[in-house]
Amino acid sequence: MRILTLFLAVGSLALVGSGCKQLKSRDQINQGVTAFKGAQYPEAVEHFKQAVDLDPGFVTARLYLATAYMQQYIPGAESPENTQMAKAAMDQFNTVLETDPKNSVAIASIASLYLNEKKLDEAEQWYEKLAAVDPKNKDAYYSLGFIAWSKWYPALGTERAKLGMKPEDPGPIKDKKVKAELKEQYGAIIDSGLKNLDKSLEIDPEYDDAMAYENLLIRERADLADSKAQYDQETQVADGWVQKVLATKKLKEEKKAAKSQGGGITTEPAK
Numbered sequence: 001m002r003i004l005t006l007f008l009a010v011g012s013l014a015l016v017g018s019g020c021k022q023l024k025s026r027d028q029i030n031q032g033v034t035a036f037k038g039a040q041y042p043e044a045v046e047h048f049k050q051a052v053d054l055d056p057g058f059v060t061a062r063l064y065l066a067t068a069y070m071q072q073y074i075p076g077a078e079s080p081e082n083t084q085m086a087k088a089a090m091d092q093f094n095t096v097l098e099t100d101p102k103n104s105v106a107i108a109s110i111a112s113l114y115l116n117e118k119k120l121d122e123a124e125q126w127y128e129k130l131a132a133v134d135p136k137n138k139d140a141y142y143s144l145g146f147i148a149w150s151k152w153y154p155a156l157g158t159e160r161a162k163l164g165m166k167p168e169d170p171g172p173i174k175d176k177k178v179k180a181e182l183k184e185q186y187g188a189i190i191d192s193g194l195k196n197l198d199k200s201l202e203i204d205p206e207y208d209d210a211m212a213y214e215n216l217l218i219r220e221r222a223d224l225a226d227s228k229a230q231y232d233q234e235t236q237v238a239d240g241w242v243q244k245v246l247a248t249k250k251l252k253e254e255k256k257a258a259k260s261q262g263g264g265i266t267t268e269p270a271k
Contacts, residue, residue: 025054029061036068044068059096063105066092070109075116086113102133111143120147141200142210148193149213149220152186156220171223172231183224190221208248215241 032047048065055061069089074082090113093106100106111126124147130140159178160169173179194217200210215238222234 022055022058025051025058025061028054029064032064032068036064036071041068041072045072057099059100059103062092062096063103066096066106066109070113073113073116086117089113104130104134104137107133108137108140111140115143115147120150123147136203138200138203138207138210141196141203142207142213145193145197145200145210145213145217148189148196149217152190152193153216153220155186156182156223160223170231172225172228173223179224187224190217193217206248206252208245208252211241211245211248215239215245 028047028051032044032051035041035044035047045065045068048061048068051058051061052065066089069085069092073085073089090110093110096103096106107126107130111123111130114120114123114126124144127140127143127147130137131144134140157167159182160167160173163173163175163178165173173182194214197210197214197217200207201214204210218234218241219238222231222238225231225234
């Protein structure tokens with residue numbers, strides 16, 4: 001939703017100062033935006049398609065069309081219509097990138113579509129592209145951390161289950177062969193995920209979602225520890241991240257409450 005909000009704001013600015021030749025295209029854009037804001041997405045698509053037909057080189061019109069398709073895609077829904085909606089959005093975003101290879105909205109949207117389709121390798125590649133063109137994009141690094149966790153956690157759960165370990169059973173994993181195989185396959189993925197989460201927190205020290213996945217990756221990495229002492233040390237670090245999450249959420253709530261109350265002069269209570 002943040003991408004959509006930013007996109008609409010940027011697009012509105014792009015409509016200012018258009019020449020007479022593109023007025024019909026801009027009129028279709030305006031009608032499409034009205035339909036989009038009213039959640040009339042199929043109608044918005046038709047207006048944006050006409051805008052693109054009238055002015056094929058107008059990147060904003062194509063971005064709007066792609067976003068209107070994307071808004072109709074339902075993550076997790078398996079149907080030919082839903083798959084086609086994702087493909088239609090992808091095609092339009094890719095067409096934007098043919099003209100503007102560093103368009104961060106198009107790159108972020110493609111990455112998001114792949115992630116929602118659970119195509120983790122493809123999503124990872126596109127979030128890496130996003131980080132390259134927009135190094136201050138905290139969501140790009142957070143998403144890379146989330147993808148690392150999404151690859152690693154199911155594998156860990158499967159191996160623990162095979163060994164007869166319940167989810168609540170403490171580690172580390174006792175089977176040395178299993179532990180070595182997990183380290184070899186996922187050690188670099190975990191480390192990369194943590195580095196990306198660190199980058200996200202460098203950009204926004206109050207990014208509590210990134211903190212939460214720092215906790216998860218470190219806590220689950222503890223299962224690969226060589227000793228109980230190392231396992232306890234890792235889980236202690238993870239516990240520290242839990243406390244940071246709670247403290248940050250509390251701070252945000254306090255800031256939100258203070259902002260809603262406003263400032264200014266208040267009367268003193270009667271004595």
